[in-house]
Amino acid sequence: MRIKPLALHLALSLLVALAAAGCASTGSAAPPKRAVPDYDGRGPAPTSTSDVALWVPRAALFPLWAVAEYGLRRPTAWAFTTVEEKRFVPKLLEAFTSGADDDFRTGFVPIVALDFGGGSPLSRYGAYVWADDFLVPGNNLTARATLAGFIDSYDLALTDTYWPGNGTSFDATARWWYRPDRIFAGLGPRSREEDLSRFGEHRLSGELGVREVLAGRSFVRGSVELARLSFQSTTCCEEPSLRAQSETGAFPIPYGFDEGYTALSPRFSVVLDSRQARPAAGSGVRAEAYGSVSFDLSAAPVEPWARYGAAVVGMLDVYRERVLSLALSADFADPLGDTPVPFTELITLGGNERLFGFPSRRLVGRSAAVAMLKYQWPIWTWLDASLHGAVGNVFGAHLEDFELGLLRASFGFGFETPDMQSPSFAVLFAWGTEPFEDGGAIENFRLTLGSSFAF
16 A cells, blocks of 8 residues: 555646646647447437436536536646646656656655635645665655744654565654644534634654554554643634633633643554455445553553544445445543543544544544545546535534534535545545534635645
């Protein structure tokens, strides 16, 4: 599962797509299409009742089709086709990679990401570097570094993965970041956009893991992480600090903010996926479950907490990799003693966590439930377009305050890489609403562009 060539092709193609527009030739008009040959002499097939009936959903869905076809697919297909015709990518690959026979063993790809949502727009930029077969065969080294525009922020990560060649891999990751742009608007399903605040998060962590491929896309993984986290009440991005917003009575200071914590966290996850890699049909079922127990080593006495959850996705390939899917998920965080769970270890929604119309970690609670309907179709070899709609929210312990009126909606469209397990690129337009019982009005608009590595 190497996604580096994919991310590289996408990043380089985007860098030159606009340039290609100015370089596209203005040749003569294309010749008219030939008539379809009637090889068997039987003429066109007669119109059936089902053919007539299909015009009803076609007419109802025409506005969505027109937006997707003329606003998304055709302009994007033209841009990437032009890039390939002009052979910009092969030329740039030589500058960004090295290795014999286009094997992409070493190289780097620039990371650029923009996120307009949840306050002021944020940008991140940096580089992703890899070296396959580093020192010994089967040992792959990756490094990632990103900075934020206009704020003092950094995110550094180094991962070494060893593949003995028998379906098992071992990995070690070290990560160090400072993010002064974290958001908090209170806990629970009724948190309000007007209570949005910012805080700074320092994180230094190390993780050891082992992964065993079961069959196809199915695998199990176990890991243990040691992480030290501390927090600051920072003013960022034109929003007030967490402490200042708390002093207005918007919400109490969440547990863990003042003290920070040092967490030792064993984790286990299993993914069962019946699908095969493309170009096989995209129909199938994906089920996943995870669990972890964390111990705050800086507290006395040490009282742990647990996180666990599950999700199931049913996918139907309606026609040539045009996939309609329904995903259901539930997540939980529970203290295993008298001490509450630190607020950054609670369940969150937003960003890349299912309710895409909200910024990362916008919704925070003891549990969460989400249902998402999605339609995804290919527009390029390594890029899909998608439409999605979801309902869900965070709640108290074990969904105890779950009500239909407390659900929020998230919907939108965009582009993404076709690998559900490790998306590396996305362009997303999405909207999130307030709870239905408050009217369900649109509360947030989110536009993201670039690598998902950056957020």
